[in-house]
Amino acid sequence: xxxxxxxxxxxxxxxxxxxxxxxxxxxxxxxxxxxxxxxxxxxxxxxxxxxxxxxxxxxxxxxxxxxxxxxxxxxxxxxxxxxxxxxxxxxxxxxxxxxxxxxxxxxxxxxxxxxxxxxxxxxxxxxxxxxxxxxxxxxxxxxxxxxxxxxxxxxxxxxxxxxxxxxxxxxxxxxxxxxxxxxxxxxxxxxxxxxxxxxxxxxxxxxxxxxxxxxxxxxxxxxxxxxxxxxxxxxxxxxxxxxxxxxxxxxxxxxxxxxxxxxxxxxxxxxxxxxxxxxxxxxxxxxxxxxxxxxxxxxxxxxxxxxxxxxxxxxxxxxxxxxxxxxxxxxxxxx
Amino acid sequence: xxxxxxxxxxxxxxxxxxxxxxxxxxxxxxxxxxxxxxxxxxxxxxxxxxxxxxxxxxxxxxxxxxxxxxxxxxxxxxxxxxxxxxxxxxxxxxxxxxxxxxxxxxxxxxxxxxxxxxxxxxxxxxxxxxxxxxxxxxxxxxxxxxxxxxxxxxxxxxxxxxxxxxxxxxxxxxxxxxxxxxxxxxxxxxxxxxxxxxxxxxxxxxxxxxxxxxxxxxxxxxxxxxxxxxxxxxxxxxxxxxxxxxxxxxxxxxxxxxxxxxxxxxxxxxxxxxxxxxxxxxxxxxxxxxxxxxxxxxxxxxxxxxxxxxxxxxxxxxxxxxxxxxxxxxxxxxxxxxxxxxxxxxxxxxxxxxxxxxxxxxxxxxxxxxxxxxxxxxxxxxxxxxxxxxxxxxxxxxxxxxxxxxxxxxxxxxxxxxxxxxxxxxxxxxxxxxxxxxxxxxxxxxxxxxxxxxxxxxxxxxxxxxxxxxxxxxxxxxxxxxxxxxxxxxxxxxxxxxxxxxxxxxxxxxxxxxxxxxxxxxxxxxxxxxxxxxxxxxxxxxxxxxxxxxxxxxxxxxxxxxxxxxxxxxxxxxxxxxxxxxxxxxxxxxxxxxxxxxxxxxxxxxxxxxxxxxxxxxxxxxxxxxxxxxxxxxxxxxxxxxxxxxxxxxxxxxx
Numbered sequence: 005x006x007x008x009x010x011x012x013x014x015x016x017x018x019x020x021x022x023x024x025x026x027x028x029x030x031x032x033x034x035x036x037x038x039x040x041x042x043x044x045x046x047x048x049x050x051x052x053x054x055x056x057x058x059x060x061x062x063x064x065x066x067x068x069x070x071x072x073x074x075x076x077x078x079x080x081x082x083x084x085x086x087x088x089x090x091x092x093x094x095x096x097x098x099x100x101x102x103x104x105x106x107x108x109x110x111x112x113x114x115x116x117x118x119x120x121x122x123x124x125x126x127x128x129x130x131x132x133x134x135x136x137x138x139x140x141x142x143x144x145x146x147x148x149x150x151x152x153x154x155x156x157x158x159x160x161x162x163x164x165x166x167x168x169x170x171x172x173x174x175x176x177x178x179x180x181x182x183x184x185x186x187x188x189x190x191x192x193x194x195x196x197x198x199x200x201x202x203x204x205x206x207x208x209x210x211x212x213x214x215x216x217x218x219x220x221x222x223x224x225x226x227x228x229x230x231x232x233x234x235x236x237x238x239x240x241x242x243x244x245x246x247x248x249x250x251x252x253x254x255x256x257x258x259x260x261x262x263x264x265x266x267x268x269x270x271x272x273x274x275x276x277x278x279x280x281x282x283x284x285x286x287x288x289x290x291x292x293x294x295x296x297x298x299x300x301x302x303x304x305x306x307x308x309x310x311x312x313x314x315x316x317x318x319x320x321x322x323x324x325x326x327x328x329x330x331x332x333x334x335x336x337x338x339x
Numbered sequence: 340x341x342x343x344x345x346x347x348x349x350x351x352x353x354x355x356x357x358x359x360x361x362x363x364x365x366x367x368x369x370x371x372x373x374x375x376x377x378x379x380x381x382x383x384x385x386x387x388x389x390x391x392x393x394x395x396x397x398x399x400x401x402x403x404x405x406x407x408x409x410x411x412x413x414x415x416x417x418x419x420x421x422x423x424x425x426x427x428x429x430x431x432x433x434x435x436x437x438x439x440x441x442x443x444x445x446x447x448x449x450x451x452x453x454x455x456x457x458x459x460x461x462x463x464x465x466x467x468x469x470x471x472x473x474x475x476x477x478x479x480x481x482x483x484x485x486x487x488x489x490x491x492x493x494x495x496x497x498x499x500x501x502x503x504x505x506x507x508x509x510x511x512x513x514x515x516x517x518x519x520x521x522x523x524x525x526x527x528x529x530x531x532x533x534x535x536x537x538x539x540x541x542x543x544x545x546x547x548x549x550x551x552x553x554x555x556x557x558x559x560x561x562x563x564x565x566x567x568x569x570x571x572x573x574x575x576x577x578x579x580x581x582x583x584x585x586x587x588x589x590x591x592x593x594x595x596x597x598x599x600x601x602x603x604x605x606x607x608x609x610x611x612x613x614x615x616x617x618x619x620x621x622x623x624x625x626x627x628x629x630x631x632x633x634x635x636x637x638x639x640x641x642x643x644x645x646x647x648x649x650x651x652x653x654x655x656x657x658x659x660x661x662x663x664x665x666x667x668x669x670x671x672x673x674x675x676x677x678x679x680x681x682x683x684x685x686x687x688x689x690x691x692x693x694x695x696x697x698x699x700x701x702x703x704x705x706x707x708x709x710x711x712x713x714x715x716x717x718x719x720x721x722x723x724x725x726x727x728x729x730x731x732x733x734x735x736x737x738x739x740x741x742x743x744x745x746x747x748x749x750x751x752x753x754x755x756x757x758x759x760x761x762x763x764x765x766x767x768x769x770x771x772x773x774x775x776x777x778x779x780x781x782x783x784x785x786x787x788x789x790x791x792x793x794x795x796x797x798x799x800x801x802x803x804x805x806x807x808x809x810x811x812x813x814x815x816x817x818x819x820x821x822x823x824x825x826x827x828x829x830x831x832x833x834x835x836x837x838x839x840x841x842x843x844x845x846x847x848x849x850x851x852x853x854x855x856x857x858x859x860x861x862x863x864x865x866x867x868x869x870x871x872x873x874x875x876x877x878x879x880x881x882x883x884x885x886x887x888x889x890x891x892x893x894x895x896x897x898x899x900x901x902x903x904x905x906x907x908x909x910x911x912x913x914x915x916x917x918x919x920x921x922x923x924x925x926x927x928x929x930x931x932x933x934x935x936x937x938x939x940x941x942x943x944x945x946x947x948x949x950x951x952x953x954x955x956x957x958x959x960x961x962x963x964x965x966x967x968x969x970x971x972x973x974x975x976x977x978x979x980x981x982x983x984x985x986x987x988x989x990x991x992x993x994x
Contacts, residue, residue: 034551034553034554034615035615036614036615036616036617036618036619036621037554037614037615037618037619037620037621038618038619038620039617039618039619040617040618040619040652040655042655043655076407136710138656138707138710140652140658144617147616147617148617150616151615151616151617152494152551152556152615153494153551154494154495154496154549154550154551154556154558156549156556156558156611156613158616159558159611159613159623159625160623160625160646160648161616162616162621162623162648162650162660163621163623163648163649163650163660163661163662163703167650168660168703168705168715170705170713170766188401188414188426189424189426189440190414190416190424201814201816201844201846201860202816202818202842202844202862205842205844205860205862205864205894206864208862208894208896208914208916209864209892209894209916209918210916210918210943210945210971214388214389214444214446217389217444218424219389219422219424219442219444220444232625232644232646232664233664240625240627240644240646241644241666248502248504248541249479249481249504249506249541251504251539251541251564251566251603252539252566252568252600254566254603254605254631255603255631255633255638255640256631256632256633256638256639256640256670256672256692257601257633257636257638257672258633258636258638258672258673258676258689259672259676259689260670260672260692260693262693262750262752262788262789263693263695263725263752263788264789266668266695270789270791278864278866278890278892278918278920278941278943279890279920279941280449284866285866285868285888285890286888286890286920286922286939286941287939288922288939289868289870289872289886289888289922289939292870292872292873293789293790293791293836293868293870293872294789294790294791294831295830296830296831296873296874296875296880297872297873297874297875298875312528314453315451317513318451318453318513318514318515318530319513319514319515319530320515321512321513321514321515321598322598326599327599327601327633327635327636327638327676328596328597328598328599328676328678329676329678329685329687331578331581331589331590332581332583332589332590333589333590333685333687333736333737333744333746334687334736334746335689338514338515339514339515339595339596339597339598339678
């Protein structure tokens with residue numbers, strides 16, 4: 005690491021330290037810049053209802069036993085306990101105050117309904133109508149807690165591809181499912197396929213990254229919460245994403261393939277292709293789109309011509325860049 | 340190492356102490372499968388591209404153990420020592436978050452052939468495979484580590500990430516040894532194939548901290564990345580003398596290095612800052628500065644990137660998004676390069692690599708007209724400026740100048756390219772269970788840099804989702820892309836290009852009765868291009884317009900599941916993909932381009948058949964049998980044909 009970079013690093017740390025001091029004081033006073041009041045009303049619940057606590061929700065009905073158990077084990081479930089020192093949450097944090105929903109449900113009535121083999125039901129209409137909220141409002145239910153706590157996995161969320169496409173947090177996360185509230189890496193593809201059926205089809209082509217085989221995962225390349233690059237890529241550029249694994253092609257090299265190598269998708273398609281090496285088009289057509297083919301002289305054998313007009317990378321085997329000059333002394337990617 | 344672990348443990352304890360007294364809540368969930376996997380191969384391993392062909396024990400375990408505030412999760416899936424996924428999560432409240440994963444996959448690689456041998460071989464062989472029949476494959480190991488520590492009661496985090504990727508194995512190295520323009524004129528091409536041992540390792544370490552700072556939050560991180568090429572880092576071969584018709588012998592015969600894989604290193608610093616995620620106005624910015632260096636050649640790249648997002652919700656139903664991206668790349672490759680042969684050493688001048696600055700500005704507006712209809716419009720402008728040198732400038736090629744040869748000191752690439760694009764989309768819920776979505780975009784490029792870039796492009800996509808009952812769901816979609824380029828640049832000057840890409844998709848899932856389901860799907864891919872291609876015919880450039888290229892793929896699948904009883908479920912699945920393609924030139928040069936068809940034609944049929952049965956002996960104990968048959972049939976080049984059969988039998992226990 006160069007001296008300049010080190011200095012930059014220390015400067016950043018110093019800035020951070022000053023900021024922390026200021027942040028401690030400002031934490032409790034901090035508010036969103038111009039909150040979206042219309043959505044706040046949607047997710048606040050009935051104003052004529054009172055908060056009654058989790059004990060009157062999950063613990064009151066055996067119907068919710070599984071939900072309760074999963075929820076208790078989730079990150080938010082841990083936050084039910086005041087002793088944890090964490091910000092407290094409970095059912096009503098998301099669903100709104102519940103007094104109106106259970107006002108007709110006395111313990112005796114619940115026992116009687118259960119004894120009859122039926123499930124006691126709350127008056128769900130008095131809760132926040134989460135299912136029918138606009139996606140942005142749905143996400144705000146989560147974001148009202150997952151902001152102001154330095155969760156940088158959501159840094160690019162608001163202008164991300166998913167946010168713009170009205171994908172809400174609950175479309176991918178089941179907050180009642182316990183533990184990490186998210187699917188396991190090996191199961192992410194099935195979750196993503198629910199919307200991205202075209203990508204699933206591309207993975208069925210003869211050449212594909214081993215996503216259907218559950219050996220690499222969608223989240224290896226994509227950050228579902230958004231990123232600085234297009235397509236919710238995990239890294240800042242396409243090249244930076246691809247060279248996570250294909251680092252030998254990253255360079256820099258003495259001889260670069262113009263600035264093509266900065267954009268791998270000019271020649272490769274990442275999900276699936278009928279062509280080997282996930283090429284967008286087959287060689288030599290792929291290369292002949294920009295380059296003139298080699299000369300043919302009348303005296304050449306058919307075999308020589310075959311050699312010229314076949315897979316260009318048989319000879320130009322360092323096509324992603326090279327540090328060695330070709331026999332002509334130029335960077336022809338053949339050495 | 341032990342000392343470091345102790346320090347980490349001690350720090351974790353200190354940070355965790357405020358909540359240690361919390362009341363414990365314990366649970367323990369598990370799902371363990373133990374079994375055996377048989378696998379067999381007939382022919383090429385292409386049919387099982389990502390399979391390691393060895394019978395083995397199989398083990399799968401997912402265990403969640405919680406004793407709040409401690410939470411553990413272990414995930415372990417292993418088919419053999421070359422194919423596994425392991426993950427361990429631990430968290431202590433939200434104060435300590437830890438995750439480590441280890442993954443390995445085996446990849447069978449093609450052994451490419453050079454084509455049919457000449458019936459009357461020339462004295463100088465054209466295609467030589469030094470290791471015919473060698474199988475090629477790599478073992479790929481990914482390891483990750485993540486640790487985040489948070490101060491109790493205040494959102495300040497310190498985090499560290501480490502990531503390693505290792506690729507080991509034997510690969511095919513194809514390269515050109517003979518220089519095609521020899522003194523003898525004909526028959527001097529010498530294409531070689533040989534086996535190459537690789538052992539490539541990538542290590543990346545990142546450390547950072549972030550904090551809530553009142554109206555904004557700030558994150559800083561530093562990343563170091565190293566790539567090391569071990570194994571056959573560089574190859575050496577005896578090269579014939581290189582000959583130029585004007586300058587004679589330009590490189591003496593001798594042993595020279597080739598196909599070097601250099602060691603690389605890079606580092607970067609990133610600062611992120613954002614406002615609250617819940618405001619009417621939300622802003623986020625990222626700034627990264629970094630450097631990359633090639634440790635073998637000294638080539639360097641310095642870069643800085645900036646990203647800014649602004650989301651404004653002026654009305655309940657209206658959201659406006661602005662995005663700005665800037666990429667600044669300064670390439671500093673060496674002025675000269677030296678190649679050391681067994682008998683001679685040559686030094687050449689090198690033209691500067693392209694440095695560039697790219698700015699992308701995007702404005703998007705989303706308007707929710709009604710609960711059923713959402714409209715979206717987007718306009719973006721992308722501008723790339725490249726430092727390509729003075730057009731046509733040349734420089735002496737060899738140092739010292741022995742032959743008087745010169746080479747281009749500049750790049751024949753547009754110094755400035757501007758792309759503008761407009762997109763429009765509508766999502767409409769026609770009925771309660773029927774939704775439609777339509778997207779259209781048009782883009783134009785001024786001064787496209789490369790001949791495969793269009794100057795006009797139109798894309799459209801339509802999809803329809805129908806779920807009339809819980810027993811039926813259907814999806815139909817079509818997307819198409821049309822691109823046109825009217826005036827190609829040298830060496831295809833005067834030519835043009837038209838491309839068309841189409842994709843159609845249909846999928847239906849039906850639940851039959853209470854115990855059965857059927858899912859059928861079909862996908863169609865078409866990729867077609869008409870492009871001017873230039874053949875250098877006996878020294879004269881001969882452009883041929885409208886040379887057609889196409890490839891088409893059909894993928895169809897059927898999946899059936901049926902519960903014979905509460906305890907027994909069977910499934911069967913069949914998938915077929917059929918791909919074909921061709922590239923043909925015609926007219927005056929067709930007779931001189933033999934071999935094109937052999938390597939450009941494509942006709943592949945891939946079939947996958949699977950069947951399985953799950954039997955539950957008791958509530959938490961069961962067994963499962965899975966069978967899969969895969970066949971890869973390349974109707975043009977049979978060298979990759981083969982079948983793979985896999986049987987997996989497991990017993991499972993849950994608690």
